[in-house]
Amino acid sequence: MSLQTLKAEPRIIFFDVIETVFSLAPLGDKLTELNLPAGTDRLFFAQLLRDAFALSASGVFQPFPDIAKGTLAVLLHSLGREADETTLKEILGIFSQLPAHQDVKPALERAKNSECQAVLLTNGSRANTEKLVRDNGIEHLVDDIVSVEDFSIWKPQPELYRLAALKYSCAPANALLVAAHAWDVHGAIQAGFHGIWIQRHESFYHPLMGSPDGQVTSLVDAVDLGVQLLQ
Incomplete structure (x- = not known):
């Protein structure tokens, strides 16, 4: 995937990946x-x-x-279970099999029909995210993927969001993050982004985090609001 030709003043909607775009339900299963x-x-x-x-x-x-492998090994041991390589691989392999939420495709189609670019911004690996995008048939709707591996900085450090925007010569004020985690929205807001929180697993926005521009229950609503904010 390559980012489409950007305008002089690009508008970008960044989407968090795990839980925001792709469901973690298979991990629980x-x-x-x-x-x-x-x-x-x-x-x-x-x-x-x-x-x-x-x-x-x-x-x-x-x-x-x-990090996932190390954390899982510690957790399994604390639960009295063997953390052998076979078990670790079986569980961690689920991260490459996550399904997109049902509202993802229509939301990305809305973004595609706007003047905004749709970029996935993930704490996960680029390779795994590319696989999820392909497997869920949404690669034609995603303009690009940014992984924290690109900059060796994890979200929610504000510098990561600024570097992600700078990659596309996008001013922070012309960028927006949609995420299911208050800490992620908070980091983006601290970087000068707009932020929209979508209710997925959590049902209440943390009161000490930066106030989002909107709180929604649908990714389609998030994109519609995001397009308005970035006009």
Whole structure:
């Protein structure tokens, strides 16, 4: 995929990837299949982010797959389960099989019909995100993908969002992030972006995070509002 020719003053809607665009439901299904306690999927993902943020805050960058593997091994041991390579590979492989939420395709079609570009901005790897996009048949609707691996900086550090916008010569004021995580929206707002929070797993926006320009329950509504904000 390559970004379409941009106007002198590009408008870009950045989309978070995991949970915002692609559902984590298969992760829960896999952990249930392995007879792990209910809620282990949410605990695993929360601890994965915790470990990533801790490394990032201390000035250390590690890619998503490596952090996920380490966090999962620690969690499995704490649950009294073996963290052998076969089990780790079986669980972590789910991240390459995530389905897009039902509102993703119509939302990206709306973006395609606007003057805004649609760019995925992920803490995950570029290779895995490209696979998810292809497997879900939305590659013709995604203009580009930016991974934190490109800059060795994890979201939600504000510098990451600014660098992502700079890649396309886009002023932060002409950029917007749509995300299902308040911490992600907060980081984008701190970087000068507009921000829209979409309700996915969480049903309440964290009161200490930067106030989003909108709170929605549909990605289509997020794009419609985003296009208005970037006019």
